[in-house]
Amino acid sequence: MSRFLAACRGEEVDRPPVWIMRQAGRYLPEYRRLRQQAGSFFALCTNPHLAAEATLQPLRRFPLDAAIIFSDILLPLQALGVEVAFSENGGPRLPAPLTTPQQWARLAPSNSWDSLSFVGQALAQVRRHLPPEVALIGFCGAPWTLACYLLEGRGSSDWAQARRAAYQAPEELGRLLQTLGQAMGDYLVWQVRAGAQAVQVFDSWAGVLPADLYQALVVPALQRLLEQLEGLGVPRILYLGQGQHLLGAVRHLPLEVVSVDWRTPLAYAAQATGKGVQGNLDPAVLFAPPEEVIHRTRQMLRSAPPRGYIANLGHGIWPETPVEGVEAFLHAVRESP
Amino acid sequence: MSRFLAACRGEEVDRPPVWIMRQAGRYLPEYRRLRQQAGSFFALCTNPHLAAEATLQPLRRFPLDAAIIFSDILLPLQALGVEVAFSENGGPRLPAPLTTPQQWARLAPSNSWDSLSFVGQALAQVRRHLPPEVALIGFCGAPWTLACYLLEGRGSSDWAQARRAAYQAPEELGRLLQTLGQAMGDYLVWQVRAGAQAVQVFDSWAGVLPADLYQALVVPALQRLLEQLEGLGVPRILYLGQGQHLLGAVRHLPLEVVSVDWRTPLAYAAQATGKGVQGNLDPAVLFAPPEEVIHRTRQMLRSAPPRGYIANLGHGIWPETPVEGVEAFLHAVRESP
Numbered sequence: 079m080s081r082f083l084a085a086c087r088g089e090e091v092d093r094p095p096v097w098i099m100r101q102a103g104r105y106l107p108e109y110r111r112l113r114q115q116a117g118s119f120f121a122l123c124t125n126p127h128l129a130a131e132a133t134l135q136p137l138r139r140f141p142l143d144a145a146i147i148f149s150d151i152l153l154p155l156q157a158l159g160v161e162v163a164f165s166e167n168g169g170p171r172l173p174a175p176l177t178t179p180q181q182w183a184r185l186a187p188s189n190s191w192d193s194l195s196f197v198g199q200a201l202a203q204v205r206r207h208l209p210p211e212v213a214l215i216g217f218c219g220a221p222w223t224l225a226c227y228l229l230e231g232r233g234s235s236d237w238a239q240a241r242r243a244a245y246q247a248p249e250e251l252g253r254l255l256q257t258l259g260q261a262m263g264d265y266l267v268w269q270v271r272a273g274a275q276a277v278q279v280f281d282s283w284a285g286v287l288p289a290d291l292y293q294a295l296v297v298p299a300l301q302r303l304l305e306q307l308e309g310l311g312v313p314r315i316l317y318l319g320q321g322q323h324l325l326g327a328v329r330h331l332p333l334e335v336v337s338v339d340w341r342t343p344l345a346y347a348a349q350a351t352g353k354g355v356q357g358n359l360d361p362a363v364l365f366a367p368p369e370e371v372i373h374r375t376r377q378m379l380r381s382a383p384p385r386g387y388i389a390n391l392g393h394g395i396w397p398e399t400p401v402e403g404v405e406a407f408l409h410a411v412r413e414s415p
Numbered sequence: 416m417s418r419f420l421a422a423c424r425g426e427e428v429d430r431p432p433v434w435i436m437r438q439a440g441r442y443l444p445e446y447r448r449l450r451q452q453a454g455s456f457f458a459l460c461t462n463p464h465l466a467a468e469a470t471l472q473p474l475r476r477f478p479l480d481a482a483i484i485f486s487d488i489l490l491p492l493q494a495l496g497v498e499v500a501f502s503e504n505g506g507p508r509l510p511a512p513l514t515t516p517q518q519w520a521r522l523a524p525s526n527s528w529d530s531l532s533f534v535g536q537a538l539a540q541v542r543r544h545l546p547p548e549v550a551l552i553g554f555c556g557a558p559w560t561l562a563c564y565l566l567e568g569r570g571s572s573d574w575a576q577a578r579r580a581a582y583q584a585p586e587e588l589g590r591l592l593q594t595l596g597q598a599m600g601d602y603l604v605w606q607v608r609a610g611a612q613a614v615q616v617f618d619s620w621a622g623v624l625p626a627d628l629y630q631a632l633v634v635p636a637l638q639r640l641l642e643q644l645e646g647l648g649v650p651r652i653l654y655l656g657q658g659q660h661l662l663g664a665v666r667h668l669p670l671e672v673v674s675v676d677w678r679t680p681l682a683y684a685a686q687a688t689g690k691g692v693q694g695n696l697d698p699a700v701l702f703a704p705p706e707e708v709i710h711r712t713r714q715m716l717r718s719a720p721p722r723g724y725i726a727n728l729g730h731g732i733w734p735e736t737p738v739e740g741v742e743a744f745l746h747a748v749r750e751s752p
Contacts, residue, residue: 235572238733241699245707285657288678288697320622322659323678341625341660360625362578370582396575 082213086313088386095143100394101136120164126199151219175231179250198272205273216274220281221258221299259299263306278315285320325350340392354386364403375410419550423650425723432480437731438473457501463536488556512568516587535609542610553611557618558595558636596636600643615652622657662687677729691723701740712747
């Protein structure tokens with residue numbers, strides 16, 4: 079039985095399960111070699127064997143309780159007819175962002191993920207190689223976070239254009255979010271059929287919106303996304319970046335676990351949502367001396383609820399992270415309680 | 416009597432006072448002309464007559480309750496021996512960031528602001544031109560926000576290096592923050608002597624730290640900064656960017672008003688800090704149709720506490736903001752309650 083899946087369901091476990099957001103990544107020398115071999119990030123994502131290998135690498139090195147399929151939240155936009163360019167530096171770009179409500183309205187929800195068959199193949203391949211007690215997580219971007227990229231075409235720290243759109247054209251933007259919610263729910267169901275045993279929805283940029291706007295615009299789209307997974311027996315995790323003020327808004331959504339960042343106290347998140355919680359060590363902590371990493375990890379574990387808790391970072395691990403920091407973090411979780 | 420100063424002190428006022436963070440700025444055609452005339456942002460800041468003119472421009476156009484001196488939070492770093500380059504695009508840069516604890520330790524607190532005499536002259540000149548009921552605000556950067564720039568040399572969305580330093584070298588970083596707190600408190604006292612009637616400390620990047628670290632590292636430096644103003648009869652405002660989780664940490668600091676961003680509910684901030692509150696309309700709202708700006712401003716006013724409230728945005732106004740949005744915002748505040 080998987081410790082991870084049990085904790086997602088709120089069952090009693092011997093110790094908190096643990097995995098690391100972006101655990102297949104550049105902080106691992108073997109990942110850097112694989113990426114070099116693949117030639118590019120895009121080539122690595124779209125080759126099912128290489129994507130499966132990237133997914134499995136951290137599991138060979140560390141005793142983690144879950145694997146997360148190696149992919150990117152923007153890839154499925156291609157199945158919706160939107161071109162995405164993955165440059166090696168500076169993150170992904172959309173050469174033709176959708177800036178007008180007319181353009182948003184033309185975005186069609188896809189029901190076919192054939193063009194992403196490499197994701198399905200990688201999921202199946204990873205599942206075959208994982209021991210039964212290690213769970214496999216599928217994922218997608220949340221409607222708001224995807225809309226941010228769709229509207230602006232590239233990363234931003236404040237998402238000014240997307241926020242303007244939320245006040246200037248809330249109805250049209252709401253329909254775009256619904257389309258994205260419909261499509262991403264379908265995409266996750268497809269991932270579950272291919273082998274994913276849990277799903278995580280990344281709303282990395284949730285926190286730039288105030289709660290009333292998030293409730294009015296984003297929550298209905300998340301509802302549409304998450305309810306498609308109802309009855310599949312697959313735990314649903316929602317990552318809320320910068321989202322302490324949004325916990326009340328997600329309380330009634332059909333999901334099992336809220337994943338919070340390093341600024342949102344775990345106990346507060348559990349109480350405010352009534353859900354399981356995941357997180358939330360600051361990825362910056364892993365650069366401290368191992369004793370300090372262990373001290374701060376223990377502090378985090380003490381602050382977590384006794385059930386329905388999954389240990390993780392509060393954000394994706396940084397590329398420069400020393401492996402010793404990761405080892406100290408995992409050691410502290412595994413020796414608990 | 417100034418409506419703004421009265422509200423800062425928690426006294427009863429006929430309606431909430433209002434001003435706008437970065438009200439002297441690029442959204443105003445007359446500002447853009449003045450900046451062109453000055454030749455550069457740096458030239459505009461360092462010429463007392465032009466800086467005074469920039470400060471007064473929004474007061475001529477709008478019935479605001481306060482002026483804030485036109486300057487930049489990084490300028491006083493020059494008085495501490497740190498070079499700052501104000502490029503016209505992409506924001507300010509420090510050509511030689513302080514990356515090691517040895518470099519932090521060499522930063523000396525200045526007690527002389529002679530090299531910033533243009534700020535003092537501009538304050539005096541603005542005060543002479545303002546009607547008595549309009550208050551003049553001086554300001555500085557908070558120790559943490561200044562340290563972010565000192566360590567990284569340029570703007571960042573997540574301040575990864577500064578956060579790493581907070582875990583890797585907390586004692587040395589704490590001493591740097593203390594030095595900055597000492598210096599900025601002295602700088603604000605000097606601004607008060609030159610004519611400032613209230614002060615605002617901008618901790619724009621407060622929110623990247625979790626509450627325990629903010630409490631342990633940053634709050635002592637803020638204490639040292641703010642207590643220097645004790646007894647001068649000048650209200651102290653602290654702007655907390657992304658700071659909902661930090662309200663408890665600033666509760667016991669000697670200050671009168673907490674200025675919160677568009678994501679932190681005003682009533683919650685008032686309750687959690689026991690202070691006056693300032694804010695917090697999303698600057699993105701000003702791009703909506705005027706009726707919607709008025710509707711959302713009224714919503715904000717209804718959520719504000721009856722005393723100790725100053726209407727403002729939740730962040731500096733954006734350069735592309737339509738003037739009609741500003742007018743609708745001010746109209747809605749002035750016709751209240």
